[in-house]
Amino acid sequence: MSAVPxxxxxxxxxxxxxxxxxxxxxxxxxxxxxxxxxxxxxxxAMVLSVITLIAIGAVLTVGIGLxxxxxxxxxxxxxxxxxxxxxxxxxxxxxxxxxLLTRQRWRASINRFAEAMTLFAAAIAGLFPIIHLGRPxxxxxxxxxxxTMDLWPQWRSALVWDFWAILSYLLFSGIFWxxxxxxxxxxxxxxxxxxxxxxxxxxxxxxxxxxxxxxxxLETFHMTMAALAVPLVCSVHSIVGLDFAxxxxxxxxxxxxxxxxxxxxxxxxxxxxVVLAIVVRRGLNxxxxxxxxxxxxxxxxxxxxxxxxxxxxxxxxxxxxxxxxHADRTVVGYFFAxxxxxxYAALLACNCLVPQALWFRSVRANLWLLxxxxxxxxxxxxxxxxxxxxxxxxxxxxxxxxRTYHVSLYDLVILFGPLGLFxxxxxxxxxxxxxxxxxxxxxxxxxxxxx
Amino acid sequence: MSRPLLAxxxxxxxLVRALRLARADxxxxxxxxxxxxxxxxxxxxxxxxLPVRPIxxxxxxxxAAAMYALQWYSAVHAYPLNSGGRPLHSWPVFLLVPFEVGVxxxxxxxxxxxxxxxxxxxxxxxxxxxxxxxxxxxxRFFLLVAPHGEPDPLRRTLEEAGARLVSELHE
Numbered sequence: 001m002s003a004v005p006x007x008x009x010x011x012x013x014x015x016x017x018x019x020x021x022x023x024x025x026x027x028x029x030x031x032x033x034x035x036x037x038x039x040x041x042x043x044x045a046m047v048l049s050v051i052t053l054i055a056i057g058a059v060l061t062v063g064i065g066l067x068x069x070x071x072x073x074x075x076x077x078x079x080x081x082x083x084x085x086x087x088x089x090x091x092x093x094x095x096x097x098x099x100l101l102t103r104q105r106w107r108a109s110i111n112r113f114a115e116a117m118t119l120f121a122a123a124i125a126g127l128f129p130i131i132h133l134g135r136p137x138x139x140x141x142x143x144x145x146x147x148t149m150d151l152w153p154q155w156r157s158a159l160v161w162d163f164w165a166i167l168s169y170l171l172f173s174g175i176f177w178x179x180x181x182x183x184x185x186x187x188x189x190x191x192x193x194x195x196x197x198x199x200x201x202x203x204x205x206x207x208x209x210x211x212x213x214x215x216x217x218l219e220t221f222h223m224t225m226a227a228l229a230v231p232l233v234c235s236v237h238s239i240v241g242l243d244f245a246x247x248x249x250x251x252x253x254x255x256x257x258x259x260x261x262x263x264x265x266x267x268x269x270x271x272x273x274v275v276l277a278i279v280v281r282r283g284l285n286x287x288x289x290x291x292x293x294x295x296x297x298x299x300x301x302x303x304x305x306x307x308x309x310x311x312x313x314x315x316x317x318x319x320x321x322x323x324x325x326h327a328d329r330t331v332v333g334y335f336f337a338x339x340x341x342x343x344y345a346a347l348l349a350c351n352c353l354v355p356q357a358l359w360f361r362s363v364r365a366n367l368w369l370l371x372x373x374x375x376x377x378x379x380x381x382x383x384x385x386x387x388x389x390x391x392x393x394x395x396x397x398x399x400x401x402x403r404t405y406h407v408s409l410y411d412l413v414i415l416f417g418p419l420g421l422f423x424x425x426x427x428x429x430x431x432x433x434x435x436x437x438x439x440x441x442x443x444x445x446x447x448x449x450x451x
Numbered sequence: 452m453s454r455p456l457l458a459x460x461x462x463x464x465x466l467v468r469a470l471r472l473a474r475a476d477x478x479x480x481x482x483x484x485x486x487x488x489x490x491x492x493x494x495x496x497x498x499x500x501l502p503v504r505p506i507x508x509x510x511x512x513x514x515a516a517a518m519y520a521l522q523w524y525s526a527v528h529a530y531p532l533n534s535g536g537r538p539l540h541s542w543p544v545f546l547l548v549p550f551e552v553g554v555x556x557x558x559x560x561x562x563x564x565x566x567x568x569x570x571x572x573x574x575x576x577x578x579x580x581x582x583x584x585x586x587x588x589x590x591r592f593f594l595l596v597a598p599h600g601e602p603d604p605l606r607r608t609l610e611e612a613g614a615r616l617v618s619e620l621h622e
Contacts, residue, residue, distance in 0.1 A: 017590060018486055018487075018589065018590035019589055019590035022486075022589045022590065144521060144525065150529070150530065151530065152525035152526070152529055152530040153525075154532070154534070155522045155525070155526055155541070155544065155545055155548065156534060156537065156541055156544050160548070161544075161547050161548065164547070164548045164551045164552060165547075165551050167551075167555075168551035168552060168554060168555040169551075171555055171558075171559075172554060172555050172558045175558045175559065175562050176558070179562065179565070183487075183588065186588045187486075187588040187589055189588075190585035190586075190587075190588045190589060191585075191589065202574060203574065206566070206571045206572035206573075206574075207571050207572050207573040207574050207575070207576060208569075208571065208588075209484060209576060209578060209579075209587070210484045210485055210486060210587045210588050211482050211483070211484055211569070212482055212483040212484070212485065212489075212492045212493045212495070212496050213482065213493070213496055213497075213498075213499055213568075213569065214569045214571075215485070215487075215488035215489070215492075215493050216488075216493040216494075216496070216498060216499070217499055217503060217565050217568045217569055218488070218565065218569075219488055219493070220503045220504065221503050221561050221562070221564075221565045224503065224504055224507055224561060225558060225561065228511075228554050228557060228558065231550075231554070232551070232554045235547070235550055235551065236551075239547060439486060439487040439488070440487070442486050442487040443487040443488060446463065446487065446489075
C-alpha cells in the first residue's frame with residue numbers, strides 16, 4: 001500500500017474483462033458465504049441496535065427528561081446527533097451527483113455505497129427530531145392534512161422545514177439510488193444460481209434489458225437527477241443551519257451558518273465514505289476496483305474541506321469580535337475558556353490540525369493513517385455539532401440562565417447506539433446488493449482500456 | 452417476412468462495426484443490448500417518444516406552485532396567525548417547502564417517465580428466452596437487426612463483422 005498511486009488508474013489491474021468485473025462484485029454475494037468477520041460484525045451491530053431501540057423506546061415513553069436536557073440547554077445530544085447524521089446522509093448524494101455532473105469517472109467505485117450510506121444516515125437522522133419532540137405521538141401534525149380541528153402546520157417554523165427537507169431528501173435519494181442500481185439488479189438476476197434469486201432480483205430489476213434505448217433514457221434521467229440533487233442537498237443542510245440561524249441566540253444568529261453546515265456535511269460525509277471504502281475494499285476483496293488513486297482523490301477533498309472549515313471557525317471568531325456585540329464575544333470566549341473548553345480544543349485538533357497531514361502524499365497513500373484521520377474527522381465533526389448546541393445554550397444573554405449540560409446514560413446510548421443501526425443496515429446491504437456499481441465500472445474499464 | 456436476427460459480439464467495437472455494415476446494406480437495426488451505456492450506440496437509435504426533462508420540469512414547477520398556494524391559503528385564509536407581527540404572507544420562508552417538494556415531485560415524475568419510456572416494468576420479454584442473452588448484462592454485446600429481404604446476406608455480414616452467435620428472434 002506504500003506505492004505511489006498511478007495517475008488516472010481507476011482500475012488497478014492490467015486486464016480485467018467485463019465478466020471478471022461482474023464476478024468480482026457479484027460473486028461475494030451470490031456464490032460465497034458471508035464469512036466469520038461479517039457474522040461477528042452483524043452480531044455486534046444487532047446487540048447495539050437492540051440497546052439503542054430500548055433507549056429510544058424509553059425516551060419516547062417516559063419523556064425527554066431521561067436525557068440530560070435542562071431548562072436552559074433545551075437541545076441536547078438528540079439535536080446534535082440529528083445534525084451529524086443528516087450531514088453524513090447529505091454527503092453520499094452530494095458526492096455522487098457532484099462527481100457525476102463533473103464527469104469524474106472514478107465515482108463508479110464509490111458512489112453506490114456512498115448513496116446507500118445516505119439512505120441509512122438520513123433515515124436515522126429523521127428519528128432524532130421525533131425522539132426530541134417531547135410529544136412524539138403528534139409528529140404527524142407537521143403534515144398538512146384535513147382535520148376536525150381545522151389546524152394547519154406553522155409554515156414559519158423550522159421544525160416544519162425540517163419535516164419537508166428530510167422527507168423530500170430521503171425519497172429523492174431512494175429514487176436516485178434505485179435508478180443507478182437498476183442495471184446491476186439485472187446483472188444479479190442473470191447471474192443468480194437459484195430460482196429464488198432469479199425471482200427476487202428479477203422483480204427488482206423490473207425487466208431491465210440493457211437496451212440502447214434504456215441506457216439513453218437512464219442516462220438522461222440520472223444526469224437530471226444529479227443536477228437536481230446538488231441544490232437539494234445544499235438546501236437540506238442549509239435548512240438545518242437555518243434552524244439555528246433563525247433563532248435569536250448569540251453564536252447562532254449568523255448568515256454563515258447555512259454554507260458552513262453544508263461544507264461540514266461534505267467534510268464528515270467524505271470521511272465516512274473513506275472509512276466505509278477501506279472496510280468494503282478489504283472485506284469484499286475489491287482492491288482492483290477501489291484503488292489508491294481513489295483514496296488519494298478523496299483525501300484531497302477532505303483536505304480542502306478541512307481548510308474551508310478552519311476558515312469558517314476563524315470567521316465565527318472574527319465576526320464576533322468585529323460585530324462588537326458583547327454576548328457574541330463572551331460566547332467565543334466561552335468556547336476557549338468555558339466548561340467545554342477541552343472538547344473545543346479536541347474539535348479544533350480533529351477538524352483543523354490533524355487533516356493537514358493530508359498535504360503529504362505518503363500520508364494519503366497509507367490506508368491506516370487515512371482511516372485514522374477520517375475517524376478523527378468524524379469525531380471532530382460530532383464534537384462540533386454537540387458544541388454548537390451546548391456552547392450557545394449554556395451561555396446565552398441572561399447570566400441567571402447559564403447552565404452546563406450533563407450527559408445522561410440515555411444520551412450516551414442515543415449518541416453512539418445509532419452507529420449499530422447504521423452498521424446493521426450496511427452489513428445487510430453488502431450481502432444482498434452489489435456494493436460497487438458494476439455497469440459504471442465496466443464503462444470506466446472500457447474507457448481506460450483495462451477490459 | 453423474415454424474423455429479426457440477434458448477433459452476439461465480444462467487444463463494443465465489433466458491435467459498432469456490425470451496426471454500420473448492416474445499416475449500409477439497407478437492413479434495419481432494431482436495438483442493441485450492452486452491459487454498459489455506450490454513447491455511440493445509444494445515439495444510433497431513435498430517442499423514445501416521451502421527453503424526460505420537460506415532463507420533470509413541468510411536474511417540479513407545477514407541484515412547487517401548488518405547494519406555495521397551499522401555504523398561502525392556509526396561512527392567510529384558513530388559519531391566519533399573527534406571530535410576532537410578521538406578515539401573514541411571509542413569502543421568503545414560504546419558498547423553502549415548495550423548493551423541496553418541487554424537486555421531489557420532479558424526481559418521482561422523472562422516474563415514472565423513465566419506466567414508461569423504457570416500457571418497464573415488464574417482467575417477461577421474448578428476448579429473455581434467447582440463448583446467451585443473459586450475457587448482455589455481463590460481458591457480451593448484442594445487436595438486433597431486421598433483415599431487408601432474405602436473412603442470409605445479413606447473417607453473413609454480421610458474422611464477418613465478428614459475431615460469435617447469430618440467432619433468429621422468436622416471438
